Amino acid sequence: MPDPAGGGRPLRADAQRNRDKLLEVAVRAFSQGGPEIPLESIAKEAGVGIGTLYRHFPTREALVEAAYRSELARLCDSAADLLRELPADRALRAWMNRFIDYMATKQGMAEALRAVIASGGNPFSESRDRLTAAISLFLAAGADAGILRSDVDSYDVLAGLSGISLSAGEPARREQAGRLLDLLLDGLRYRADAG
Known part of the structure; x- marks a missing residue:
């Protein structure tokens, strides 16, 4: 680097x-x-x-921004590794758990990230693109293997994951988050052409 x-x-x-x-x-x-x-x-x-x-x-802001970007990179870069180790649906489900952890870290760093933004930085400039690119890897691999729908937009999956994180991302609610992630994955497995 x-x-x-x-x-x-x-x-x-x-x-x-x-x-x-x-x-x-x-x-x-x-x-x-x-x-x-x-x-x-x-x-x-x-x-x-x-x-x-x-x-x-x-500066403090440079450290905060680099720490946040490092967590984003760790999450997004893990997609390819998970796909080498697991079938696409199981790899995506494992990644979803990591996403919830990432969001909890982001929430914990919220005050520090606000200070970065106040100083003129934009720690989130790459977030959406990197996250949707990672999700797209899982969706493409799953569609190719016939185990995930082929008509799903990665932005929609990101929105679903973000909603689950906001509603059940706290450590005390991880069991509920797991159930919601399972429901989201089941929806991704459902065949659009089945009915």
């Missing part, structure tokens, strides 16, 4: 590990502790100095 502060040069392996660890810790810290969590505590938990944090992320 190119160094965001280094003019596009790739990061050394140790620098990439430090950056990845900072992002992992930042997601958890901002989700649980809000936008004002001390950056020193994030650096310390990641096992790096504050100078390393600022080399990678010159």
